[in-house]
Structure formats: C-alpha cells, structure tokens
Amino acid sequence: METKTLQNKQENIGVKMKITGAEAVIRCLLAEGVDVLFGYPGGAIMPVYDELFKFQDKLHHVLTRHEQGAIHAAQGYARVNGKVGVAMATSGPGATNLVTGLADAQIDSTPVVCITGQVARHLLGSDAFQETDIVGISTPVTKWNCQVTMAEDIPAMIAKAFYIARTGRPGPVLVDITKNAQFQEFDFEYKPCTGIRSYKPVPKLNVEKIEAAAALINSAKKPMIVFGQGIILGEAEAELKAFVEKSGIPAAWTILGLSAMDSEHPLNVGMVGMHGNYAPNLLTNECDVLIALGMRFDDRVTGDLSRYAKQAKVVHFEIDPAEIDKNVKTEVAVLGDVKETLAAILPHIEEKTYPDWLKEFETLYQVELKKVIEPELNPEKEGLTMAEVINQINITSEQKAVIVSDVGQHQMFACRYAKFKQSKSNITSGGLGTMGFGLPAAMGAKMGAPDRPVVAIAGDGGYQMTIQELGTIFQTQIPVKIVVLNNEFLGMVRQWQQLFFDKRYASTEMINPDFVKIAEGYHIKAKKISKREELAASVQEMMQHEGAYFLEVMVEKEDNVFPMIPTGASVSECRLS
C-alpha cells in the first residue's frame, strides 16, 4: 500500500497535463497520500464520482449510508492513525448532513477534509435545486473553508485544505467545488502547500517560558499533571512518559487524553472531570502546581470555574494561543508543539518523587475502589453492569483493542474502565458529545488500523442514530466488533432525571427493535446475552470471529455512573453515590 501511494505521489507532483477539475480532485487526493475516503454521491458531485470509478484501484471509496456516517468514519480514521480523514458529499442535503461531524471534528481538533459538490457557478445564489450555502453554514464549525468555482483553483485549494487540516491544532476543512469547475479542463499541476503567510500553525518555542515553567515545577510540593489530546495529536507520548517519570509527578487525563499513557503506569492516576476518578478530581483543589499538557479546561473537566484549582499555580503547555487564559488563569504559558516543549523542558526538570502526595491519591483511590469500582466490576446484583462488560473486553483483548465509544453512560463506563497500552486507542466524541458517532467512527477506525481489533461500544439510543451504517459494514466487509449495552433507556439523561428532576423520566424510555435480527438482516453475525455466565465466552467469540460481529448485552436498567460532579458543582464536590 505504501509504495503504491508513493508512486501516485510521483505521478502527480510536478507533472503538467490537461485534465478536468473532477480528475484533478482525485489526483490531488492521491498526491496527498489518501488511500481511502468515505462518501455519498449525488448530482453536484457526480463528475468526481465518475473519476473515482476510473481510479478505483488506487483510491478506495467507502459508500456510507448517510453523509454523517461518512464524516464520522473519516474522523475515526484520522483519530486512529493520525492521517487526514476525507469525506465527500454532494451539495445541499449531502453537505448539510456533514455539519454535525464538522462540529465534532472542530471541537475535538480532528484533521478532516470534506469535499462537497456545489451547483454550477451561474446558479449560485439562485436557490437552485440542492443548492445550499455550505460555506456560510460550515464557517463556525470549520478551521477553514472555501468555495472553488474554477478548475484551475482546485489543486491549490485542496493542497491548502490538507495543510491547514493537519498542521498546528488540527481541525476540519471544507472545500466546496461548483459543478462547472469539475467539468472544466485545465493544465493540472500539483504543488503541496508548505505555508500560508497569515497562518502560523505552531508558536515559536520560548526558552524563558520553559525555564520559568521548570522553576515552578521544581519548586512544587504537590504538583499534578493533567494531559489531554494534545499529547496524542502531537505524538508526544514518549516525551510525556519521560517527563512524568523524571519529575515523579502524578498524571491524570482528560477523556480525549485517554490512551496517551499506559493505563497501568504507576503514576497514571486516572481521569479528571464530571465522571472522572475521585482522587484526581479532589486533589485538583489540593495541588500547588497544576501542569496542563495539551488540554483546554473544558467545563466538563473543571466544574465550577470559580472554585477550580484556585490554590494552584497553573502551567499551561498549549499549541493554540487562544486557549491560554480562556477558562483558567495561567501562571506560565508554554506555547508550542507539546512534543518540542516537553522535550525542551526535560533537562531542566529535577528528578523527584512525592511519596506523601502520591499516598493521598492512593487513599482516595481506595475509597473509590471500595465504593464504586468494586461494586461495578463484581456486582452482587443480578443484572450485568456496563463496567463488567468493558472489563471483559479488556481481559479478552489483552488491552490491545481500539475502543470507539458513542455518547452517554456507556461512554463514561468505557472511558473509566477500558485499559490501554497503546496510544490512539480510545476514540470518542468528547467536546460535542455526538450520539451516533460510535458506529461510523469505528468503521473508519478499522479502515485506518486494519491490523488492530476495533470495538464499537454504543448504547441502545446512540446506536439507533446511525444504525444504517450496518449497511456499510456489510457491503464493505469491515470486520468491526459492535457491542450495544442495552438498558432500554437514554441512560445518561435518565440518570439526570433521577438525580435532578425528581425521577420524571420524560421521553427517556426506549422501546427497542430486535437488534439481533437487524444485524442479521445485514448478514452480520449477531448474539444477545443477558446473563453473567454468558459474558466471557460471548466476548471471546466476538473477538475471535473473523468478520463483523454484533453483541447485544442487556444490562441493569437504572444504573448510574459515579463518581459524578454535578453541573455547577466544584471538583471538590465529586459524589460517589
């Protein structure tokens, strides 16, 4: 595959030839090293699809069942292997169906390039059939977007799109191409983009800030690290490990930072945030220096900002200057690529250990273990818990699986209980909380990491938001494992209704179809279980099965996720029940 891509690159770069705009789109994608894209055809993008037909031996187009599925798949692909994911759609409804995925990729900094067809130039603004102002609509949810109305602009715009999507803080980019531009012939030449004068993707490393940060870190008595997805996006896992081990500082993670550090590393103290671990949440308000690495202090992480880490001096390592002081006031801001800044600070960091401080983490962990974790993993109740299913997947897959979760209670259980040895293994919709993300993202992840087992974990609610992608899994033969944790409720909303709305379960109970039959309708091997005795063998069967597999697990109907920091509460008020 690799050599083929290289060949394609050579074929395209620096060679002039007269081709159509549509063919240029394909040649640009090949030149950018794209080997798979996800999409859905339609009127305004048909010339490009016609070229896809001709290039099908070089470029694998996966026909999804909905454009939202296409962009989530592109996101899953990008998140698992770090390359730019590509989605394609037609104008109008095809383009608007991408919007949720764009917003998701924007808030979770996922490099995605979307190519949409548009009505011909002379029809723009005339309310033509399937015309929509997708550039206008997608502006707030893209890192950059543009409309191309002449074929000769296609190569430069696509080159720019890929460059912007993957550099600096990554994000989604949309290129809207009018149909006339797709038909038009021109002299094609592809030059990759190497810079844009108004765009500085990575701030320059400032040695003074590195020294100031090191001095603060070295002087700390109770320091704590919180790392986020910046570590994964910046591929700074080794630098993080070296920094943590040399400094001896306990490290917690945000939901999107999960898998950047070995789950069983002795200095890994768990997740922060609304359903994070007890110790790092409580001790956020006890530490004297808080070192934030590639994270953005989301409100689900901080709880009430006015009572968040007020006693601590904050050191913020960040690539995006707009994140500095956005939510939490910083003592020292270290701007730059976290891979470079962590490497630069390491020589200045004193080798230390904090036995007493670590003991505080351990003590609180024991409290959580006894009150929450043990009862979840070894429940006395009859029904299965979501946590024990996740745990069984850990055991069976030997912590090697890529876990792609949807949104809701099962997502929190997945992130709390899944264990990882390898980075880029946890894929979930963090910032946007997009129900329906899981199944298509898992398809994309499997295509992006064909050698790794990929397990989609969804609830019965979110699963049905993009369930049509079973069609894609069947047609494309994507061997992804699908686990639905079925509690016959929109569990997270139900939990809030129970806790904060006096158990008024408004529109959260689900009457579900026969999910096994649906999967079997798509010729996907399927099984439903509800007993503890069946769990281990069923997960084993699923993981060993060669193709796609659907496993429905009936779980306790009214379980809650704990610990929990209720909205508006402080991290210190983390509840265990």
Added chain:
Amino acid sequence: MENKFYTITIYTENNVGLLNRVSGIFLKRHINIESINASSSEIQDVHKYVIVVHTTEDWVRKIIGQIEKQVEVIRAYYHTDEEIIYQESAIFKIKSDLLFDERQIQNIIKESNSQIVTVSREFFVIAKTGRRHEIEEVHDKLKPYGIMQFVRSGRISVSKETMEISKILQEFQEN
C-alpha cells in the same frame, strides 16, 4: 470588570467569506457589534477591519485570541478610545425651508464644523465628521427641527502606537 468601548483592528487577507467568519466569533459570544468598517489598509493586498464593541477587557482579549487564530487573519489588536485617533462620519438630510426659516440651523452647522454637501429646492444635506459624541451632539441639536434622513458610518481609526504589521508580514515572507 466594567464594560467599555473597545476598537478592534484586524489585518486580514482579502478573501471571500472571512468577514462572516470573523463576525461569527462575536455572534458566538453574544456580543453586539456597535460599528464595523472594512477597507484596504496601508499594505497592498491586506485588508483592515475596524470593529467597535462595548464589553469588558477580559472578553475583548479572548475574542482577539479567537480572531487571530483564524487562518486568514494576519493580526488583531484592541484599543480603548484614548489609545486611538478615530473619526466617524454622519450625513443629515433636512428640509430646505428650514435653512432659511430657522436661523439657528445655520449656527449649528457653523459651530459644529459641519459641511453643507448640497442644497436643492426640497432638501439640503449636511455632513459631519468627528468623534462619536460630536456627531451625537449635532444630531440632538438638529432633531427638534426634523431630520428627514440620518446615517452614520462605521468608525475608522489609527492607533497612536505603531502596530508593526509590516514587520510581521516581512517575517511571514522570510519564514
């Protein structure tokens, strides 16, 4: 932190859709734009937006960060009224009879340094350029006599300190 008028100056590439992207940042934070002006700048091919908002310094700083992060924005600055030299323009359309019947109107024009742009049988037009409150003053004085039409431009301003934008652009070029 108290609300104040801040003048935001943004140097940008001259591209379709960028104004929409920038104004969206204000929309997202529910901040009303008091006045906006887009024009060419002192540098060839570089555009300049001047946007006036009424908000706190903390918010304006966060907004500047989010504006600067846009791919096609070269640099954004914010200033208080004291840190800039600014002008706004206004045009008043008034019935011609009044110019002869009401002596006071001529005094208002003279005292405020307004200019008569045109006089016709039915109406005459006055233009006034100045700071915000100067224009408001003329407006308030003319109002009792009846204003047929009134329009005020967006603010245009230059900063007292240098903005060093040429230097920044040069750095871009060199890198």
